[in-house]
Amino acid sequence: MSESSLDDIKVIVFQLKDEEYGVEVEQVKSIERVQHITRVPSTPDFVEGVINLRGVVTPIIDLRKRFNIEGLDHSDTTRVIIVTVEKMDVGLVVDAANDVIDIPRSAVEPPPQVVGGLEAEYIRGVAKLEKRLLVLLNLDKVLNSEEMDEMKEIEGQV
């Protein structure tokens, strides 16, 4: 038992378009249904806005936009995954969050170089599980994009 928990990573699996992604369960605070999102002006395109998460104003990021996948209207399965990165709570809008699974560390491979370039930096690795392929995310990179830095720089100057 202890052996398996050492060698396994517990991840929450979610869906974007037809690919499956995973974030480690330790980083996930909760999974919410979509509620009213208040748009915040002059923020990068992928920042959907903020929601009221039980009294705490929480920023929301649209992962489809972040990964340059074409947009989709929110549906019944759409979920907001609240993750904690560097002590900040941020919500990620995903098409569906369906599963929690253990994956052995040995199944995780570095991101395929073919994908390369831009995307590689927020992908931590790819896990091969029988017939499924799971993209593991590096959340720090997902949140801290150049656009974000640029935005802060502009604010600094103002």
Added chain:
Amino acid sequence: MEKNQYLDMFIDESTEHLQALNDNILKLENSPEELSLVNEIFRSAHTLKGMAATMGYEDLANLTHHMENVLDGIRNRKFEADTRLIDVIFEAIDDLEAMVSDISDGGEGKRDVTRVQDKLAQIEKGELFEEAAATVENVEVSKEKYAFDDFELTVLAQSKEQGFNAFQLKVVLREDVILKAARVFMVFEVLEQIGEVIKCLPPVDQLEAENFDLSFTVTLVTKETEEEVEARIMKVSEIDNVVLSPVEEIEHQSQDESGIPESREQTDIQSDQAHDPDDLNKPMIKEDKTVPAANKTIRVNIDRLDSLMNLFEELVIDRGRLEQISRDLKSSELTETVEHMTRISGDLQTIILNMRMVPVEQVFNRFPRMVRTLAKELNKKVNLEIIGAETELDRTVIDEIGDPLVHLLRNSLDHGIEEPEQRRKSGKTDTGQITLKAYHSGNHVFIEVADNGAGIDRDKVLEKAISREVISEENGAGLTDRQVYELLFSSGLSTADKISDISGRGVGLDVVKSKIESLGGNVSINSRLNEGTVFSIQLPLTLSIISVMLVEVQDEVYAVPLSSIIETAIIKKEEIMSAHNQKVIDFRGNVVPLINLTDFFDVPVSREEDDHCSVIIVRKGEKMAALVVNSFIGQQEIVLKSLGDYLSGTFAISGATILGNGQVALIIDCNALIK
């Protein structure tokens, strides 16, 4: 691990004691004869020493110990509390403060304090050697002196009535004693034969365990004489000597020497029962008794109060929903219950907000010390008067207000108050007066820093402003006095002829202004040449709940703080003019630039344009702007929330709030909109 548990408490309490030390020593300097002050000081120092020693901060404890010795000297009227001595004590306190702040930053509280310690030791010894020796001895005595409890005192008193003598015996064993416990036992046996042992120090169990050095002290009630008792004890072998003293005398001695509260309480009981009230001690004892009863408080971590506030806000939002539901359902019973709940939660809100209020004293009490030091540096004589230190403000404001006030006080000291000679020439007293005053008025707190110094020279300010190109000569001529004073708040302006360490670098007042404005307040100056200057700060009571105007921009709701709104208006399309590619309107004779929030915030357009526009005229200082919105929703008190670290710094948005329907509305930062 165990230490951590008490660390917070230690830091809190040491800070309090240090503050008390600061305050009381300042008072002592003004009235060196007041012995009760010295006692107060001594007690703070003593407690601090005890706490530091318990927590294992050796340096802290050592330094406090040295300080205590000097204080003891003052109390016993061996040294006079003159400025020189007080300076050294202040130095020591500075070191203590540095150590405590090091500890609170997670350090070990270590610091090289030998210099100050030497100084203290010099005072102790240097002035009069014999007295210093006496001081050391006193300390020893007070360490060994022990207290009687009520029961023992009653026994003592009763036995005296019946003609018994009460002695305190200090028995010293020979250095080569082999069986200490056995000798102690024998001494006790002898004593029990001739009288009754009331108390011994160390306690019996410690004596039996040989947990003592070579001497122990016993209180004995007996009918025998002093000599007889002594002779009997000396018959026990291996006793080096025994010192007897009647109990009354010892007590008088202890009254003089000990600063430990318990012993004082006892002497109090004693003097009630017996006789001979010591005049010097009487008033002191009374004071001692009234203080602890004054207020009952518990310490609560501020985070807990914050989360209580958060939860309460949630409740308020739900309350809003319930009100809506009860209106829809039209059930009278439900409506009544909801109304009742509304009233109760209103009271609850007041209480929670009050809990977060702290007296402004917290900020003020470091100022006397600062003013004293600065005045010395500047060779000026200044008397600082503090009025209304009990005025309460929200913690969030208190945390921020300190620095601006320091700036203003420094400014008054440096630029306001003249040097004594100068003051005499202008027919004033040598000592300048600075008044720091806080008071409530309406929903605001006012803090004033007033001095009776030179006042502001209008021409000098203007001249400087023009030479520094803050303002053009043409514009300068037409300004009112008030407008000229306002110039002091612009950056890069200082009227002091020479630049001093304290202020005068031209930074400061502009920082003060922007800080106060960021707190939702404002600063104004009033001055009369040669009579003085008053800086007046107006602050909101709390930063966590503010009044806003809710507006609709297309389908989005935004909040505009009432503090920046001058007026709302509805204007016709034709009234909008264009000046240099910027749309403007004529508002009561002023040309005001127009900002269309729909365009500015890129709000998706969902409504048709109309012939009339709703505008909100907002201001930043003297400048104005008109914000075009679609409609006004109304005025409301809202709870201010931050956007979170991730989005903090979003342009023109200062925060967010949660509306009654649970949705988030953004708060517009008008200061950012106006350049």
